[in-house]
Amino acid sequence: MSGFLRIAGRDLQLAYRARGEALLAVAFFLLVAALFPLALGPEPRLLTRIAPGILWVAALFAVLLSLDRIFLADREDGSLDLLYLAPLPLEAVVLAKILAHWLSSGLPLVVCGPLIALLYDLPAAAYPVLLAALLLGTPALSAVGAVGAALTLGARRGGILLPLLVLPLYIPVLIFGVAAIDASLLGLSPRPQLLLLAAFALASLPLATVAGAAALRQALE
Amino acid sequence: MSAIVANDLACQRGGRPVFSGLGFSLSAGQCLLLGGANGSGKSSLLRILAGLLPCSAGSLTWDGAALDQDPLHHAGRLHYLGHLDAVKPALSVAENLAFWAGLQQGRHGEEALLHFGLARLAGEPARRLSAGQRRRLALARLIAAPRELWLLDEPSVGLDAASREKLENALADHLAGGGRAVIATHQELGPAQAGRLDLNAFPPRHPDREHAW
Numbered sequence: 396m397s398g399f400l401r402i403a404g405r406d407l408q409l410a411y412r413a414r415g416e417a418l419l420a421v422a423f424f425l426l427v428a429a430l431f432p433l434a435l436g437p438e439p440r441l442l443t444r445i446a447p448g449i450l451w452v453a454a455l456f457a458v459l460l461s462l463d464r465i466f467l468a469d470r471e472d473g474s475l476d477l478l479y480l481a482p483l484p485l486e487a488v489v490l491a492k493i494l495a496h497w498l499s500s501g502l503p504l505v506v507c508g509p510l511i512a513l514l515y516d517l518p519a520a521a522y523p524v525l526l527a528a529l530l531l532g533t534p535a536l537s538a539v540g541a542v543g544a545a546l547t548l549g550a551r552r553g554g555i556l557l558p559l560l561v562l563p564l565y566i567p568v569l570i571f572g573v574a575a576i577d578a579s580l581l582g583l584s585p586r587p588q589l590l591l592l593a594a595f596a597l598a599s600l601p602l603a604t605v606a607g608a609a610a611l612r613q614a615l616e
Numbered sequence: 617m618s619a620i621v622a623n624d625l626a627c628q629r630g631g632r633p634v635f636s637g638l639g640f641s642l643s644a645g646q647c648l649l650l651g652g653a654n655g656s657g658k659s660s661l662l663r664i665l666a667g668l669l670p671c672s673a674g675s676l677t678w679d680g681a682a683l684d685q686d687p688l689h690h691a692g693r694l695h696y697l698g699h700l701d702a703v704k705p706a707l708s709v710a711e712n713l714a715f716w717a718g719l720q721q722g723r724h725g726e727e728a729l730l731h732f733g734l735a736r737l738a739g740e741p742a743r744r745l746s747a748g749q750r751r752r753l754a755l756a757r758l759i760a761a762p763r764e765l766w767l768l769d770e771p772s773v774g775l776d777a778a779s780r781e782k783l784e785n786a787l788a789d790h791l792a793g794g795g796r797a798v799i800a801t802h803q804e805l806g807p808a809q810a811g812r813l814d815l816n817a818f819p820p821r822h823p824d825r826e827h828a829w
Contacts, residue, residue: 398719401715401718401719402719405704405715408707408711412706412707413706471700472703472704473698473702476666476668476696476698476702477702477719479691480691481720482688482691482719482720484688615669616668
């Protein structure tokens with residue numbers, strides 16, 4: 396088994412042992428989305444109109460909850476030094492961490508996305524688009540978030556700095572993710588928005604591994 | 617004879633000079649014990665040797681080749697054991713060791729658990745271990761994956777007498793097999809003929825101070 400799979404596998408194992416945390420993030424995601432109808436009143440047309448935006452904003456916040464875990468625990472118990480010395484490039488370590496974070500924190504949000512669509516009574520045609528948008532968008536959230544987590548490792552109060560650093564970088568995912576679902580609600584093709592989401596994910600993954608590894612090297616010194 | 621040679625080594629941390637003008641040579645089968653007051657740079661020197669920290673001046677070569685020339689290759693021939701044990705509380709003792717041994721391509725996990733008396737605890741979650749047992753689990757990595765150079769930072773802290781003897785035995789085997797070790801310690805450790813390096817003898821020069829004005 397390659398070192399890449401070992402690291403990703405161990406992170407998944409750790410996430411599974413602490414699965415309460417992942418469930419909390421999912422519960423947070425659903426709860427935030429469920430609060431808006433209570434706050435804005437039961438107006439079906441308004442709720443359908445704002446559903447895509449609420450879904451994505453709630454997803455961004457839920458992802459934020461688990462970001463600082465990506466590297467902080469490994470730094471605090473000394474594992475990060477050993478991962479740095481492991482016989483694979485640091486970029487591969489970062490990519491393994493991003494993959495494990497997405498599988499443990501991003502994928503549960505994708506799975507629960509339809510529940511929110513149900514809550515807001517979205518038409519059936521919107522479901523596949525919503526799932527596709529979440530599937531394409533959430534990997535980018537993990538990738539960009541890992542860079543933020545690596546950058547704030549050495550900082551005091553890094554937990555507060557992290558959302559301030561990462562949320563602005565999440566804006567493209569938010570815009571195109573919402574636009575894709577909006578398009579399907581209006582009966583238009585969501586293809587261009589989905590392609591842009593895919594492009595953002597594909598560009599952010601290699602960039603995030605390089606930037607994340609550079610940030611980790613800084614943090615080690 | 618291949619040797620690790622440090623020449624006129626200096627170290628800075630956070631802009632503060634720690635030591636300078638440090639030099640030593642370490643051949644196969646030799647052990648170097650680092651002494652010196654707290655803050656004299658023992659841990660920093662170990663991190664420099666591991667490639668975790670750049671030195672601010674001087675040269676560090678192994679067999680004539682600079683250590684930072686091929687960091688991945690260098691990392692593959694050493695064990696670094698810092699103050700922290702790199703043990704995950706949520707994983708079992710065996711899982712913890714198997715992860716690092718696998719990553720470091722070592723096949724002697726069971727042997728290592730036996731040597732440090734952890735075989736009985738193999739299935740226990742590591743959160744139930746005492747500090748000394750956690751330390752033994754970290755030490756077991758040394759045996760699980762054989763490496764040429766051991767860099768140990770206060771390896772015997774928290775160990776009882778029996779475990780310290782096991783560490784001594786492992787170290788003696790390692791050196792007898794042509795391995796090398798650099799150990800920062802305040803306790804008596806290692807073979808009697810081990811080399812000693814007192815970091816108090818290499819206080820930092822303050823080149824910056826002259827130009828500070």
